Amino acid sequence: MSFVKPTFRHPTSTKNKAGFYKADYEGRISTLCAGCGHDSINASIVAACFEMNIEPHKVVKLSGIGCSSKAPAYYLNNSHGFNTVHGRMPSVATGANMANKDLIYLGVSGDGDSASIGIGQFVHVNRRNLNMVYIMMNNGCYGLTKGQDSATADIGSLSKGGSLNEFSPIDMVSLALEMGATFVARSFSGDKTQLVPLIKAAMAHPGFAFIDVISPCVTFNNNKGSTKAYDYVRDHIEVTSEFDFVPIKEEIAVDYPAGTQKSVTLHDGSQILLNKLNPDWNPTDRRSAMEKVQQARANGEILTGLLYIDAKTKDLHSMLETSDTPLNQLDAGVLCPGQSVLDEINTAHR
Amino acid sequence: MKPTNIQDPEYFHKVIDCQYACPAHTPVPEYIRLIANKKYTEAYMVNWESNVFPGVLGRTCDRPCEPACRRGRLEDEEPVAICRLKRVAADHKGEVKSLMPKIPEVKNGKKIALIGGGPASLTVARDLAPLGYEIHLFDEWHKGGGMMRTQIPSFRLPESVLDEEVNYITDMGIHTHYNHYVDSMKEILDADYDAVFVGTGAPKGRDLNLPGREEADANVHIGINFLASVAFEHRDKIGKNVIILGGGNTAMDCCRTARRLGGEKVSVVVRSPFQDMKASPWEIEDAQGEDVPILNNMPPKSFVVENGQLKGMWFGHVRAEYDENGKRHLIPTGEPDTFIEADDVIIAIGQDNAFPWIERDLGIEFGKWDVPVIDEVTFQSTLPKVFFGGDAAFGPENIITAAAHGHQAAISIHHFCQGIDVNARLAPKTNLVKQKMGIHEWMYDNMVVDDERFAVPYEDKVIALSDRKVEVELGFDTPTGFKEAQRCLNCDIQTVFSYDQCIECDACVDVCPTSCITFTTNGEEDDLRQRLTAPALNLDQDLYVSETLPTLRVMIKDEDVCLHCGLCAERCPTAAWDMQKYLYGVTKASKIL
Numbered sequence: 001m002s003f004v005k006p007t008f009r010h011p012t013s014t015k016n017k018a019g020f021y022k023a024d025y026e027g028r029i030s031t032l033c034a035g036c037g038h039d040s041i042n043a044s045i046v047a048a049c050f051e052m053n054i055e056p057h058k059v060v061k062l063s064g065i066g067c068s069s070k071a072p073a074y075y076l077n078n079s080h081g082f083n084t085v086h087g088r089m090p091s092v093a094t095g096a097n098m099a100n101k102d103l104i105y106l107g108v109s110g111d112g113d114s115a116s117i118g119i120g121q122f123v124h125v126n127r128r129n130l131n132m133v134y135i136m137m138n139n140g141c142y143g144l145t146k147g148q149d150s151a152t153a154d155i156g157s158l159s160k161g162g163s164l165n166e167f168s169p170i171d172m173v174s175l176a177l178e179m180g181a182t183f184v185a186r187s188f189s190g191d192k193t194q195l196v197p198l199i200k201a202a203m204a205h206p207g208f209a210f211i212d213v214i215s216p217c218v219t220f221n222n223n224k225g226s227t228k229a230y231d232y233v234r235d236h237i238e239v240t241s242e243f244d245f246v247p248i249k250e251e252i253a254v255d256y257p258a259g260t261q262k263s264v265t266l267h268d269g270s271q272i273l274l275n276k277l278n279p280d281w282n283p284t285d286r287r288s289a290m291e292k293v294q295q296a297r298a299n300g301e302i303l304t305g306l307l308y309i310d311a312k313t314k315d316l317h318s319m320l321e322t323s324d325t326p327l328n329q330l331d332a333g334v335l336c337p338g339q340s341v342l343d344e345i346n347t348a349h350r
Numbered sequence: 351m352k353p354t355n356i357q358d359p360e361y362f363h364k365v366i367d368c369q370y371a372c373p374a375h376t377p378v379p380e381y382i383r384l385i386a387n388k389k390y391t392e393a394y395m396v397n398w399e400s401n402v403f404p405g406v407l408g409r410t411c412d413r414p415c416e417p418a419c420r421r422g423r424l425e426d427e428e429p430v431a432i433c434r435l436k437r438v439a440a441d442h443k444g445e446v447k448s449l450m451p452k453i454p455e456v457k458n459g460k461k462i463a464l465i466g467g468g469p470a471s472l473t474v475a476r477d478l479a480p481l482g483y484e485i486h487l488f489d490e491w492h493k494g495g496g497m498m499r500t501q502i503p504s505f506r507l508p509e510s511v512l513d514e515e516v517n518y519i520t521d522m523g524i525h526t527h528y529n530h531y532v533d534s535m536k537e538i539l540d541a542d543y544d545a546v547f548v549g550t551g552a553p554k555g556r557d558l559n560l561p562g563r564e565e566a567d568a569n570v571h572i573g574i575n576f577l578a579s580v581a582f583e584h585r586d587k588i589g590k591n592v593i594i595l596g597g598g599n600t601a602m603d604c605c606r607t608a609r610r611l612g613g614e615k616v617s618v619v620v621r622s623p624f625q626d627m628k629a630s631p632w633e634i635e636d637a638q639g640e641d642v643p644i645l646n647n648m649p650p651k652s653f654v655v656e657n658g659q660l661k662g663m664w665f666g667h668v669r670a671e672y673d674e675n676g677k678r679h680l681i682p683t684g685e686p687d688t689f690i691e692a693d694d695v696i697i698a699i700g701q702d703n704a705f706p707w708i709e710r711d712l713g714i715e716f717g718k719w720d721v722p723v724i725d726e727v728t729f730q731s732t733l734p735k736v737f738f739g740g741d742a743a744f745g746p747e748n749i750i751t752a753a754a755h756g757h758q759a760a761i762s763i764h765h766f767c768q769g770i771d772v773n774a775r776l777a778p779k780t781n782l783v784k785q786k787m788g789i790h791e792w793m794y795d796n797m798v799v800d801d802e803r804f805a806v807p808y809e810d811k812v813i814a815l816s817d818r819k820v821e822v823e824l825g826f827d828t829p830t831g832f833k834e835a836q837r838c839l840n841c842d843i844q845t846v847f848s849y850d851q852c853i854e855c856d857a858c859v860d861v862c863p864t865s866c867i868t869f870t871t872n873g874e875e876d877d878l879r880q881r882l883t884a885p886a887l888n889l890d891q892d893l894y895v896s897e898t899l900p901t902l903r904v905m906i907k908d909e910d911v912c913l914h915c916g917l918c919a920e921r922c923p924t925a926a927w928d929m930q931k932y933l934y935g936v937t938k939a940s941k942i943l
Contacts, residue, residue: 001790006798006915008424010865010884034790035855035923043860190856218855218923230853234901 005029017053025049025056027074035222037189037215037230038068038137042075044192045106045135048199049076052247059104060096064089064118067144067217068110068137076106087118090125093132094316100326101317104203105132112142115151115170122172126179126208131315133202134210136172137189139217140228147220158225171297173307176210177290182313183209184289185306188233189216194305197245201306204247204270207313214302238296240283240305242275264311274306283309351875351895353904356846359780362932364892365909366842368432371418373747373754375778375936376400378415378432379842383794385438386835388828393439395449399942400935402473402519402753403498405511408437409823410502412599412630412748420839423888423911428803430837434823438831440511446518451480451942453523458482460767463543465532468496469749470740471549472519473756474763479522480940481764486543487524490531491582494520497551497741498749500578501600503607504819535708535736545735545763548722549752552741554704558595558697562653566695569660570653573600573698580607580818589693592616593663594642595650596698597627602634604696605642610818616642617690619663621649622680623670636822639808640815649680651687653695662691701746721745728772729759737763760939779935784928785843785916792929794840796916804834840914844932847905849896851926854903858918858927859883864911867918872904882908 009023016022025046030039049059056078063069065086072081080103084092089107097105114122114136125134140153149157152172153165176184183205187195195213202209214233216222222229227236241262247270264272264284274283282288289308296303323330354361364370368378377396384393397404411433416422419429460483464471467489475485493499494516498507520526532538538546555572557563563570569589573596579585592613594605597620608616618637620627624646627634638644648665655661665688668680703721708714715723715732722731722738729737739759740752762772785793807824808814814822826834859867865884872878878893879886886893886908896905919927 002796002915002917002920004797005861005917006863006913007800008427008798008863008911008913010911011423011425012884012887013865029917030861030921033923034921035853035857037855039860039921040856043856190854192856216855218853222853230855231900 002029016050018055020050020056022046022050024078025076027072027077030074032067032071032074033143033217033219035218036067037139037213037217038071039074040189040192041108041135041137041195041213041215042071044195044199045075047192047196048203051196052200052203054104054203058102059106060093062089062093062096062105062107064109064113066110066113066142067139068108068215069113071108071137087113087116087121089113089118090121090130090134094125094128094130097130097132097316098322098327100328101131101322102326105130106135106203107132108135108137111136111138111140111150111152111172115172119151119170123175123179126176126181126210128316129180129182129207129313129319131207131317132209133199134208135199136210136212137215138172138212138228139215139221140226141217141221143217143220147217154227157227158223160220160223160226171293172210173212174290174293177286177293177308181210181308182207182310184308185210186212186214186302186304188214188237188302188304190230190234191237191304194239194243197243198306200247201245201266201272204245204266204268205309205311206267207310207315233302236300236302238301238303239277240281240292240303240307241277243305244273246271246273264309266311272306272309283307284311286310351872351878351893353897354892354894359778359934361892362782362844363778363934365844366932366934367418367420368415369842369934371414372401373414373751374401374757375754375934377842377933377935379838379840380933381439382430382432382435382835382838383840385435386795386832390439390442391444391446391449394443394446395943397436397439398446398450398518399938401750402476402756403469403515403749404436405440405515406498406507407749408433408440409507409511410498411436411750414750420841420911421837431803431806431826431834434806434826435831435835437825438828441825442828442831449943450518450522451940453479454482456482457484460484460544461486461542462763462767463538463541463546464488465538465546465548466496466550466740466742467491467494467526467528468549468551468740469498469752470742470756470759471496471547472516473753474547474549474739474760475524476519476522477757477760477939477942478764479519479524480942483767485524486527487520488527488530488532490529492528494526494528496549500581501574501603503577503580503603505606505610505814505822506603508819508821533707535712535714539712539736543735544767545737547759547763548736548738548742549740549756550705550742552701552703552746554702555697556700556702558650558699560650560652562655565655565658566653566660569692569694571694571696573604573696574701576696577603577607580611585611587611588613590614591662591691591693593690593692593695594618594698595695596620596700597622597629597644598698598700599629599633600701601698602629602637604698605637606640607818608694608696609640609642609815613694618642618644619648619650619665619690620644620646621668622678623647626670626678640811647680648688654689660692660695662689663695664689703742703745727758727775728762729755730762730766730772734766734772757936757938761937764939776937779933779937781933782844782846783931783933785931786928790920792843792916794843794929794931795836796840796843796914796929798839798913798915799836801833801837803837804830842932843914843916843929845894845907845912845914845918846928846930847894847896847907848926848928849899849905851924852896852899852905853924853926854899854901855923857921857923861917861921863915863917864913866908866910866912868906869899869903870906871902872898878906882906884908886910
């Protein structure tokens with residue numbers, strides 16, 4: 001088995017505006033199972049960071065435990081990384097973000113890590129609107145422990161061994177909407193034309209951005225009867241809209257038919273362009289998004305694309321009124337102003 | 351685009367750039383792998399089957415394979431040293447004679463005459479002898495080898511190497527008639543030969559008729575004649591100041607030979623720009639390395655003779671301009687002419703075929719430029735029993751082309767003698783074999799190394815220049831040979847795609863280091879080439895297009911910079927991608943291996 005990737009790249013590869021080649025955003029060669037959906041998500045992250053001209057050292061990649069959570073080894077080799085304990089990625093992300101708000105926080109987790117052991121952390125990071133991207137690589141099973149059903153496995157889904165899941169699934173997208181996430185999307189690892197712009201938009205979004213990515217487990221959950229198999233997902237996929245992300249200062253190149261077009265401008269001036277395929281859905285209205293998700297579920301469809309966005313959101317730093325300068329750049333005197341300041345504060349509370 | 355037909359033997363052949371570019375289609379990656387595995391004897395035999403003179407070619411080949419090498423298309427990379435690896439096989443091989451075909455004692459009753467003892471004729475002899483033909487080889491010199499002996503200096507090709515490879519063939523029961531200049535084709539035709547092969551090369555060096563040429567005759571030499579006279583030790587001295595006219599490989603051999611015969615100030619003068627020189631870049635470098643300046647854009651004007659003694663030559667000055675058709679015009683610059691002193695001048699400005707010995711009333715038709723009319727596939731002349739090959743057929747080329755001609759002429763002669771259609775050709779021998787040894791384990795070394803091309807060590811210059819028989823290049827030692835062999839990308843290990851097993855998981859697209867693979871909707875080739883993962887701008891390289899997949903897309907692989915690293919197949923969950931070794935062999939008149 002190959003343990004290193006050849007160093008040669010296509011001779012036409014060029015640097016992005018930040019001065020990096022796409023290869024500078026890659027990681028080590030994957031040791032996930034051949035054909036794992038996670039690898040496609042990894043490749044999408046690489047593409048998104050390259051296309052967004054992000055300097056690799058401005059990204060923090062975080063993860064918990066599981067197949068998904070070893071994935072950060074396979075992208076962004078030149079970025080910061082933290083592989084936390086099981087289900088505790090949001091806590092570490094919160095702490096890091098509080099200390100340095102200037103970095104981009106990119107967390108990946110799995111359906112086990114997020115929907116079981118880490119669900120408590122997940123709901124609270126939603127509530128707090130922490131400025132981060134949270135990608136859940138969702139394969140409906142515990143791949144690392146040989147494919148037991150996870151909490152996101154659908155009722156009636158068949159495992160590889162033939163057993164039927166009778167427990168009700170947690171729909172993480174609905175949960176995120178309910179818990180106050182300000183950017184909610186769902187995608188499919190096999191659809192990079194949708195996933196890459198979603199990740200780019202999520203990184204530009206100034207609050208908690210959650211993307212549930214259906215990512216088939218080729219080894220344990222790609223069988224007939226599984227609702228997370230490549231074939232099943234392709235057959236049942238339904239998209240909210242054609243989607244394009246236009247970073248600031250770039251010309252808008254797509255032109256959708258009048259009436260269906262909707263654009264959302266983010267705080268930094270970049271734009272999300274949508275060609276709505278569903279006239280009754282409004283991506284900036286939480287209730288409309290929730291209804292749409294429920295409706296699709298009732299129809300047995302897997303609804304993908306951007307589901308909800310609140311572009312005017314206030315993230316955790318705004319709510320807490322933290323310093324504009326990242327804490328890690330403040331010197332000791334500012335961080336710990338001394339007894340007299342403490343006395344003043346205490347006096348103010350008397 | 352239509353799905354690629356990988357059953358077409360030429361499709362995967364073309365992916366093996368080096369083999370495809372080789373006139374004899376030697377299976378290069380196959381023998382390079384054998385070298386890496388220290389199987390020098392086997393590597394030699396793979397070569398011998400295909401190009402007949404591995405030891406000679408490993409030192410002297412024009413290397414059409416190397417500019418074609420895929421590695422040269424990668425960033426900052428030079429091609430694999432294919433030619434010098436061939437020499438590694440030849441230098442380190444064991445006993446090979448027992449591996450060569452047995453020659454039947456009972457002959458098949460057909461007699462063949464081969465005129466000229468060079469690479470083309472020897473190849474015909476090699477291919478036909480195992481079939482029981484009685485073969486008579488005629489050459490004007492006392493040994494076989496033709497231009498390999500007369501035109502390639504010993505410091506590039508030691509006589510022992512040449513003798514060994516010529517003898518492998520003449521030892522196959524060939525009747526050699528050395529020191530026998532055939533001066534009449536009619537005599538040959540009147541004898542009882544069933545077929546005649548003409549491999550007499552391009553033996554006539556061009557002369558340059560300039561003022562003073564006749565008066566200077568004693569010190570003006572024709573390049574190939576000069577080299578032959580040195581090879582046969584008729585000449586062992588030359589003046590201190592020597593001018594070589596011409597910019598081809600013969601000129602390079604002449605100047606380097608002159609340096610060894612006493613030439614101290616040896617200059618090569620070409621009338622056109624340096625970059626238009628016909629000589630191989632490495633031969634130019636070697637000449638420059640032996641302190642031979644190359645003066646360009648200087649057309650010769652006249653010889654200066656005083657008191658019957660050559661004093662030097664006058665040269666003009668020009669610059670090259672190219673018109674819209676790319677045609678070159680040499681425009682005088684107006685600078686004053688330059689005089690270069692010379693005791694001897696060697697004219698190496700090209701050579702031509704010459705057939706003064708073929709009577710023109712025998713039915714062998716001669717066309718334009720007084721060269722025979724030859725069929726390009728069968729090498730048959732207009733007189734059915736007479737065949738041509740090598741430089742004698744279509745003008746000066748090189749040894750490897752002569753060998754390729756010889757193989758085809760041998761098939762034609764065999765067919766002609768057996769009453770089979772001369773145009774008939776058997777399909778090439780092809781074989782596509784899975785390389786899988788286990789999960790993610792391949793039978794070939796799929797890791798792509800980063801090493802830069804290794805340089806061949808040279809003999810010390812003082813020693814090399816002191817004796818024309820001292821070989822300049824020393825050849826790779828086996829450890830360096832191994833490392834250079836590892837630079838080969840194994841382009842014969844093909845990426846074979848089975849569309850019916852593909853689940854479109856994108857794993858191959860994600861892992862491919864050089865972005866060769868794309869899944870997209872089908873379209874016209876021009877359109878597709880623009881919208882692949884990386885644009886496919888090298889139009890010489892094919893796109894491998896699959897049948898339509900369940901999502902109505904197709905898989906398209908740009909063959910251009912595929913590293914054959916096997917990662918697509920390693921990351922494929924369903925083995926829709928598989929690495930399979932493709933062996934392609936030109937079918938010869940007889941089975942050699």
